[in-house]
Amino acid sequence: ITGRITDSQGAPLSGVTIREKGGSASTSTNEVGQYTLSVSENGTILISYIGYQDQEINPKGRSVINVTLERNTSALDEVVVVGYGTQKKVNLTGSVATVGADKLTNRPIMNLAAALGGTAPGIRVTQGNGNPGSESVSIRVRGTGSFNNNDPLILVDGAVADMVPLNTDDIENISILKDAASAAIYGSRAANGVILVTTKKGKKGEAPKITFNALYAREQAQTDLKFMSSTADWMELHNIAKVNANPTSTSPDYTLSTIEDWRKANADPNGIYTNPITGNSIPNWLAYPNTDWAQVLFQPQYYQRYGVSVTGGSDKSSYLLSAGYQNNPGTLANTGMKRFNIRTNVETKIADRITFGTQTYATKEYKQPGSTSMTYLLQAFPGMTPIYEGKYGSSEDPNTTNKDNILQQVASNGGENNYTRINSTWYANADIWKGIIAEARFNYSEYIREDENYSQNLPRYSFRESFEKPKEGIGNLDQATTYRYAYKSSNYTANALLRYAHTFGKHDVGGLAGYEQYYSKTGGFSATKRGLLDWDVTDITSGATMESIGGDAKAENAMVSYFGRVNYAYDSKYLFEGNFRSDASSKFAPGHRTGFFPSFSAGWVISNERFFDPAKTTVNYLKLRGSYGTLGNTISGNYDWQTLYQKVNNVFNESVANGVIQQTIQNLSLSWEKLTTYNLGL
Numbered sequence: 001i002t003g004r005i006t007d008s009q010g011a012p013l014s015g016v017t018i019r020e021k022g023g024s025a026s027t028s029t030n031e032v033g034q035y036t037l038s039v040s041e042n043g044t045i046l047i048s049y050i051g052y053q054d055q056e057i058n059p060k061g062r063s064v065i066n067v068t069l070e071r072n073t074s075a076l077d078e079v080v081v082v083g084y085g086t087q088k089k090v091n092l093t094g095s096v097a098t099v100g101a102d103k104l105t106n107r108p109i110m111n112l113a114a115a116l117g118g119t120a121p122g123i124r125v126t127q128g129n130g131n132p133g134s135e136s137v138s139i140r141v142r143g144t145g146s147f148n149n150n151d152p153l154i155l156v157d158g159a160v161a162d163m164v165p166l167n168t169d170d171i172e173n174i175s176i177l178k179d180a181a182s183a184a185i186y187g188s189r190a191a192n193g194v195i196l197v198t199t200k201k202g203k204k205g206e207a208p209k210i211t212f213n214a215l216y217a218r219e220q221a222q223t224d225l226k227f228m229s230s231t232a233d234w235m236e237l238h239n240i241a242k243v244n245a246n247p248t249s250t251s252p253d254y255t256l257s258t259i260e261d262w263r264k265a266n267a268d269p270n271g272i273y274t275n276p277i278t279g280n281s282i283p284n285w286l287a288y289p290n291t292d293w294a295q296v297l298f299q300p301q302y303y304q305r306y307g308v309s310v311t312g313g314s315d316k317s318s319y320l321l322s323a324g325y326q327n328n329p330g331t332l333a334n335t336g337m338k339r340f341n342i343r344t345n346v347e348t349k350i351a352d353r354i355t356f357g358t359q360t361y362a363t364k365e366y367k368q369p370g371s372t373s374m375t376y377l378l379q380a381f382p383g384m385t386p387i388y389e390g391k392y393g394s395s396e397d398p399n400t401t402n403k404d405n406i407l408q409q410v411a412s413n414g415g416e417n418n419y420t421r422i423n424s425t426w427y428a429n430a431d432i433w434k435g436i437i438a439e440a441r442f443n444y445s446e447y448i449r450e451d452e453n454y455s456q457n458l459p460r461y462s463f464r465e466s467f468e469k470p471k472e473g474i475g476n477l478d479q480a481t482t483y484r485y486a487y488k489s490s491n492y493t494a495n496a497l498l499r500y501a502h503t504f505g506k507h508d509v510g511g512l513a514g515y516e517q518y519y520s521k522t523g524g525f526s527a528t529k530r531g532l533l534d535w536d537v538t539d540i541t542s543g544a545t546m547e548s549i550g551g552d553a554k555a556e557n558a559m560v561s562y563f564g565r566v567n568y569a570y571d572s573k574y575l576f577e578g579n580f581r582s583d584a585s586s587k588f589a590p591g592h593r594t595g596f597f598p599s600f601s602a603g604w605v606i607s608n609e610r611f612f613d614p615a616k617t618t619v620n621y622l623k624l625r626g627s628y629g630t631l632g633n634t635i636s637g638n639y640d641w642q643t644l645y646q647k648v649n650n651v652f653n654e655s656v657a658n659g660v661i662q663q664t665i666q667n668l669s670l671s672w673e674k675l676t677t678y679n680l681g682l
Contacts, residue, residue, distance in 0.1 A: 001059055004029075005049075010345070012033025013049055013052075014033060014441040015031060015612075017049065018037050018518065020044070020046075022044050023057065025039055028617050048333060049069055055067060058352060063544060074387075081198050082096060083183070084167065084495075084512055084514060085412060085512060092182075092575075094625075096177040097181040097183050098174070099124070099174040099175075101171050101172055104171055105213065108217040111127065116659075121622065122348045125137065125140075128283070130221065130331060130332075132336060132367070133365055133367045135420075137164065137475065138151075145675055150419060152192045153190050155195070160518075162421070165341070166356070167324035169213050169307035170588070172359075174195060174196065174197050174645070175195075177190070177194040177195075179679040181579070181679060181681065183599075183629075184598065184630070185512075185563055185579045187595065187597040187631070187632055190631050191631040192257030199320075199586055200259070200322075201320055202311040202347075203570055204315060205314065209308055209310070210309070210610055211307075212307070214307075216302065219301055220298075227294050227377070231291075232263045234382050239305070252399075255401075258399070267289065268282065268284055269285040273286075275464050275466070279520065280465060287464050288383075289382070289385045289541045290383075291384060294377065298332055299331055301328075301329045303329075304327045307324040308322065310402035316347075316349040317347065317348035319345065319347075321343070323340075331370075337363045338365065338366045341361065344361070346358055354429070354430045355429040360372070366418075369413045376406050381403040386408075391461050392407060392411075393463060396463070408473065408626075413453055414454050414455070416451075418450045421447050422444075424445075425442070427440065435500055435502040437498075437500075439495070439498075442493070445615065446488070448488050449488075452540075453483045454482040454483050455479075455482070456535070458473065458475070458617050459474045460473040476537070479530065479531075481528055482528070482532060483526070483546060486525050486526075487523070488521040488559050494517045495515070497512065498512070498518075499512050500512075506570055507569075510567035511565065512564055515561070516559075516562075518558060522552065525552075526549070526550050527548070530544060531545055556638065565578055574594065575604070576602050577600070577601045578599070579599045579600075580599075582595070582597075587637070588670075589670065592641075595672040596630065597674075601628075602625065603624065604624045606624060607623070623681075624681075625680075628678055628681040632672045632675070633675060635673075641667050642661075643662060648660065
């Protein structure tokens with residue numbers, strides 16, 4: 001078979017791959033688009049070329065086959081989300097990684113941040129602990145690059161937000177801006193990279209579509225951590241440690257007879273122990289326990305996640321309505337979390353050139369307050385039964401008292417922590433004239449946390465002595481505490497954008513100019529009272545005396561920004577992009593509030609050059625790109641540049657009076673941390 005391959009304009013295509021389906025024969029077109037290929041009788045040929053739609057042809061006895069390939073617009077024009085817009089992937093000059101919904105939805109991960117692990121190069125995701133809802137997930141884009149905060153900037157549908165509580169079923173894709181060329185448009189907040197989360201939308205002209213997702217998974221702590229579970233060995237080593245600490249000591253904490261009794265009981269675990277005083281009889285394994293706390297504390301549990309969504313649209317409108325629920329009981333008792341999500345994404349065309357829409361979602365979490373630390377694990381005593389028939393155990397050695405039962409400690413803090421998040425974005429854009437689009441966006445976000453914790457009466461029993469009368473840890477209502485905490489943060493972001501994009505022959509030109517205003521306000525209050533009327537009456541108003549009162553002082557910060565971008569691409573070969581952003585932050589003193597953050601990048605698509613055509617059978621796409629940019633990083637405190645004071649007590653006229661002392665020194669020169677990066681990629 002011979003022939004010629006051309007594009008829709010009749011121009012020859014060089015380097016097109018032609019091969020026999022299911023066979024080994026293959027060839028490629030020369031510089032004038034011609035090819036020759038020998039195939040078996042009744043064979044089928046496959047024709048493929050980057051940027052064009054594949055074709056499958058049955059020769060049916062023909063010896064000459066000329067083919068016209070149509071451009072694959074979905075491949076050439078595939079777009080990725082970048083700062084304040086989208087760009088063709090082939091025209092990118094910055095370092096941007098994209099993670100699709102298919103990599104996130106079916107992962108048995110409790111939060112979206114943890115789901116990013118292993119999905120993109122240059123992204124390191126670590127989880128600090130397994131406490132449901134408080135996993136302490138850390139994301140680092142290309143490592144650590146700052147003396148201050150190293151967390152990337154996270155935006156959900158263009159607004160600053162926390163990605164942890166988002167419903168993974170709502171995610172369309174995630175773009176990660178890794179270098180200064182791609183992130184400089186966000187200026188002072190982008191020194192550690194930018195993560196752009198885009199949620200799903202409905203499709204215009206589509207009938208209502210209902211989607212249901214369910215995930216039921218078993219979770220188990222995977223650890224090689226193992227503590228000494230032999231109580232007899234533990235006692236012997238404790239005695240040795242005591243002598244090493246004090247060589248003059250002559251009285252061991254555990255007698256040889258006690259250690260020997262434990263060993264004998266271990267040899268006959270199903271034997272019966274009878275208490276000489278109470279007459280209580282129990283098996284040796286209960287009377288002489290050998291507890292490995294690392295294995296007891298963390299038990300397998302079942303995690304559930306469900307989601308339902310409705311999408312669709314008319315000729316001028318589209319919508320998505322979704323709801324989600326997840327229940328993670330946690331592998332440690334009293335640490336479970338339940339989360340509810342709702343979302344609505346609606347967009348409608350209200351005039352020929354004007355589009356209006358909203359992206360609004362809310363989450364509600366209910367979190368159990370139990371927790372523990374490695375310190376308690378290291379101090380754990382193996383000679384007690386953690387829990388038996390719903391009762392917590394104490395030390396079974398009569399001479400060892402008031403040893404911590406970690407399960408009882410975790411469960412002793414009753415109550416619930418509630419978290420409420422509301423995030424709503426409203427936008428309108430207008431197609432003004434020939435590729436010029438104006439857009440206005442307003443986002444309001446609110447986060448409310450309400451904690452209510454209180455002491456619980458959970459006594460500990462020596463099962464050797466009695467199942468009815470506790471040995472220690474008996475609650476005292478006069479010393480019981482009740483605690484209340486409330487915190488609220490709110491912020492708004494207002495944007496005004498002007499975009500331009502147009503193609504003139506082989507020239508692709510784009511531009512962006514924008515203004516942004518951001519304001520945030522936070523504050524909180526906490527109080528603890530001591531003394532309860534009854535173990536079932538735990539409201540803070542029933543507490544007898546005020547133990548402490550405090551909270552988070554009200555704080556505000558604001559930022560005003562101007563930014564812009566220029567893009568140019570010639571023939572999808574030679575690419576250029578320039579970005580700038582000017583930020584003015586209230587966190588710095590007047591005269592030092594403004595920072596300017598530019599970036600420049602260029603790219604060369606080598607594979608689109610004619611001289612590269614012979615190599616396309618081996619390397620189908622090759623781009624060389626480089627960039628330079630300056631990014632900024634602000635400080636964490638809202639008032640670090642000012643002199644701060646704190647309240648203290650002092651003596652005035654021979655009586656105690658309230659006063660203040662200087663806490664920090666004024667620093668009027670405090671300004672931006674700047675990070676300059678260079679990037680070269682192939």
